Amino acid sequence: MKHWYKIIAVILILYTLVWGLLNDVPRLDILNETIRNVYYHVPIWFAMLFMMSVSVVQSILTLTKNKLDNDAKAYNAALVGFFFSIPGLTTGSIWAKYTWGTWWTFQDPKLNGVAISILIYLAYFILRFSVDDELKRARISAVYNVFAFVMMNVFIMILPRLTDSLHPGNGGNPAFAKYDMDSSMRMVFYPAVIGWILFGYWLFEIKNRISFIKNKIHD
Amino acid sequence: MIFSLLKKELLLEFRQKSTIGGVVVYVIGTIFVSALCFKGKLDKPTWNALFWVITLFTSVTISGKSFLKETGGQALFNFLHYSPTHFIVAKILYNMAFMLVLSFITFFFYAFFIKNEVENLGLFFVVLVLASTGLAAILSLMSAIASKASGNFAIMSILSFPVLMPLIIVVIRISKQAVDGIEWAGVGFSFIGILIALNVLTIVLSFLLFPYLWRD
Numbered sequence: 001m002k003h004w005y006k007i008i009a010v011i012l013i014l015y016t017l018v019w020g021l022l023n024d025v026p027r028l029d030i031l032n033e034t035i036r037n038v039y040y041h042v043p044i045w046f047a048m049l050f051m052m053s054v055s056v057v058q059s060i061l062t063l064t065k066n067k068l069d070n071d072a073k074a075y076n077a078a079l080v081g082f083f084f085s086i087p088g089l090t091t092g093s094i095w096a097k098y099t100w101g102t103w104w105t106f107q108d109p110k111l112n113g114v115a116i117s118i119l120i121y122l123a124y125f126i127l128r129f130s131v132d133d134e135l136k137r138a139r140i141s142a143v144y145n146v147f148a149f150v151m152m153n154v155f156i157m158i159l160p161r162l163t164d165s166l167h168p169g170n171g172g173n174p175a176f177a178k179y180d181m182d183s184s185m186r187m188v189f190y191p192a193v194i195g196w197i198l199f200g201y202w203l204f205e206i207k208n209r210i211s212f213i214k215n216k217i218h219d
Numbered sequence: 220m221i222f223s224l225l226k227k228e229l230l231l232e233f234r235q236k237s238t239i240g241g242v243v244v245y246v247i248g249t250i251f252v253s254a255l256c257f258k259g260k261l262d263k264p265t266w267n268a269l270f271w272v273i274t275l276f277t278s279v280t281i282s283g284k285s286f287l288k289e290t291g292g293q294a295l296f297n298f299l300h301y302s303p304t305h306f307i308v309a310k311i312l313y314n315m316a317f318m319l320v321l322s323f324i325t326f327f328f329y330a331f332f333i334k335n336e337v338e339n340l341g342l343f344f345v346v347l348v349l350a351s352t353g354l355a356a357i358l359s360l361m362s363a364i365a366s367k368a369s370g371n372f373a374i375m376s377i378l379s380f381p382v383l384m385p386l387i388i389v390v391i392r393i394s395k396q397a398v399d400g401i402e403w404a405g406v407g408f409s410f411i412g413i414l415i416a417l418n419v420l421t422i423v424l425s426f427l428l429f430p431y432l433w434r435d
Contacts, residue, residue: 063431112384112388116381116384116385117381119381120382123377123378123381126374126377127378131367136367139431139432140367140368140432142431143431143432144364147360147382147424147428148381150424151382151384154385154417154420155384155388
């Protein structure tokens with residue numbers, strides 16, 4: 001039964017999409033009903049971070065094993081992760097409009113971190129397009145991917161903890177997990193995280209099969 | 220081994236006086252243009268931001284060339300004669316020294332043509348030193364990557380700007396404190412800690428990753 005995770009992904013996402021709109025949520029100032037976005041916005045970012053981690057692991061494997069399939073996988077994972085950043089940004093931007101009153105703000109290190117990581121992956125794609133030789137491209141882009149991933153993590157993980165952020169859990173803002181997310185919200189949030197990560201992995205597998213077939217035809 | 224590589228870099232730099240002269244003229248030209256554009260009307264945050272933008276662009280332009288010569292026959296010679304880890308450490312050390320001198324030159328002319336807003340000079344110099352070494356370390360590896368990807372004129376900037384952002388954000392933060400003249404007791408030493416950590420992290424990563432860029 002190799003399709004189990006796809007079925008689970010579909011069921012979990014459908015369940016969170018429907019039940020996320022129906023279940024009871026805590027009444028909070030400013031957030032009000034927008035708190036439901038925590039079921040959609042946050043899991044999509046978790047899925048993106050997961051795909052970026054898959055990509056960097058594949059890049060490290062490319063360097064140590066010197067194989068081209070790992071390089072293709074690293075590229076596909078980065079592509080899927082990049083794809084997730086678009087709904088992640090859109091849901092975040094709409095949420096920000098209704099709670100902070102603006103579509104985009106430079107006051108928040110998490111937003112800057114996201115902008116930087118999108119730039120990093122665009123640079124990674126451009127770097128790949130500008131090297132023709134396959135083996136050379138695999139090694140060079142893997143080196144950049146590993147280095148950029150570390151720098152991105154420095155940005156996303158460390159800097160927001162030292163400066164103020166508008167996001168919950170930073171700079172005196174309450175965190176959902178600590179205070180506000182009650183057990184009925186967790187019943188939607190955690191399945192949503194698992195569902196989106198499995199969905200990302202599914203997309204990644206499809207991309208892998210496409211590049212495998214393309215390689216076959218090319219040869 | 221590292222010393223002989225450093226000596227080679229230095230000799231090559233001074234043999235081609237046009238590059239080293241060009242760098243200084245580039246810096247002075249950029250600062251003079253900015254001075255004319257702003258006409259001396261800068262408040263402190265703008266002064267700070269403009270200084271680091273100029274330093275950022277200078278360092279990307281200058282360090283972009285550090286691996287340009289190492290292609291073709293020269294690359295083959297390096298491959299046969301040096302070990303990759305020695306080579307990258309020598310490159311980083313040389314670029315650090317070069318960037319240090321360059322950023323102090325930049326500061327001198329910036330203070331001369333625009334003005335000197337810094338009230339805590341000691342702290343500012345600490346930031347200047349750590350920022351130059353950090354920039355040089357990151358840009359050495361980026362230059363090594365960019366030299367392998369030919370045919371794209373902007374590849375150096377595209378690759379470097381996003382990975383330089385953590386460094387630049389921290390540097391601007393702490394440099395703002397120096398410009399405002401905050402006493403040593405109130406200085407955010409955690410930021411200086413991050414700067415040192417970024418330096419070390421970059422050197423370690425270059426040390427680990429550069430050998431994979433070594434063979435063609």
